[in-house]
Amino acid sequence: EAQVTQNPRYLITVTGKKLTVTCSQNMNHEYMSWYRQDPGLGLRQIYYSMNVEVTDKGDVPEGYKVSRKEKRNFPLILESPSPNQTSLYFCASSITGQLYEQYFGPGTRLTVT
Amino acid sequence: ELKVEQNPLFLSMQEGKNYTIYCNYSTTSDRLYWYRQDPGKSLESLFVLLSNGAVKQEGRLMASLDTKARLSTLHITAAVHDLSATYFCAVDTPLIKAAGNKLTFGGGTRVLVKP
Numbered sequence: 001e002a003q004v005t006q007n008p009r010y011l012i013t014v015t016g017k018k019l020t021v022t023c024s025q026n027m028n029h030e031y032m033s034w035y036r037q038d039p040g041l042g043l044r045q046i047y048y049s050m051n052v053e054v055t056d057k058g059d060v061p062e063g064y065k066v067s068r069k070e071k072r073n074f075p076l077i078l079e080s081p082s083p084n085q086t087s088l089y090f091c092a093s094s095i096t097g098q099l100y101e102q103y104f105g106p107g108t109r110l111t112v113t
Numbered sequence: 114e115l116k117v118e119q120n121p122l123f124l125s126m127q128e129g130k131n132y133t134i135y136c137n138y139s140t141t142s143d144r145l146y147w148y149r150q151d152p153g154k155s156l157e158s159l160f161v162l163l164s165n166g167a168v169k170q171e172g173r174l175m176a177s178l179d180t181k182a183r184l185s186t187l188h189i190t191a192a193v194h195d196l197s198a199t200y201f202c203a204v205d206t207p208l209i210k211a212a213g214n215k216l217t218f219g220g221g222t223r224v225l226v227k228p
Binding site: 031033035040041042043044045048050056058059090096097099100101102104105106107 | 205
């Protein structure tokens with residue numbers, strides 16, 4: 001079954017404690033992306049990756065890092081989380097140029113206290 | 114910077130009546146998508162609109178795209194409780210610095226259908 005998986009699904013952490021949210025897809029997609037969802041703001045892109053070792057900033061990259069060492073994985077790293085990063089995070093993947101067939105992960109709800 | 118505005122942000126519907134959600138965007142694009150999100154769930158693709166004048170229908174939902182007006186509408190006919198969800202539009206535009214595209218989402222419209 002084609003899918004995008006994220007872990008953990010829920011996370012409560014404290015300010016400054018480094019964390020990683022993993023994302024994995026099994027469709028051999030080149031394009032992967034991270035979004036955060038906040039009420040009234042829709043989804044905003046944090047980072048995207050066109051392929052292995054190729055990543056770039058989206059609209060709200062501050063406070064986040066990513067890496068793409070393997071095609072299937074695209075982890076999101078928060079080196080020093082702050083309360084304003086409390087949000088719902090989605091990973092997504094697609095064939096490059098075919099965003100109309102973008103697959104979204106189930107989401108990770110992060111709370112930073 | 115591309116802006117995508119949905120309105121209304123919240124829509125309380127009565128069963129059996131018709132409603133429209135609007136999605137306005139600020140730059141040229143002929144690709145727009147609609148998604149549905151149920152509480153606690155991920156996004157589900159509803160419609161893919163790939164050209165000016167495109168119209169897609171599925172059940173009680175119909176989406177259209179007017180690229181000249183930079184406007185898409187999602188029309189709900191005879192609302193039913195099962196349609197309660199949050200609806201997002203997203204505009205597909207080329208990346209500035211690299212080959213490829215990106216999606217810019219509207220703020221979402223939370224729909225609640227009451228009996």
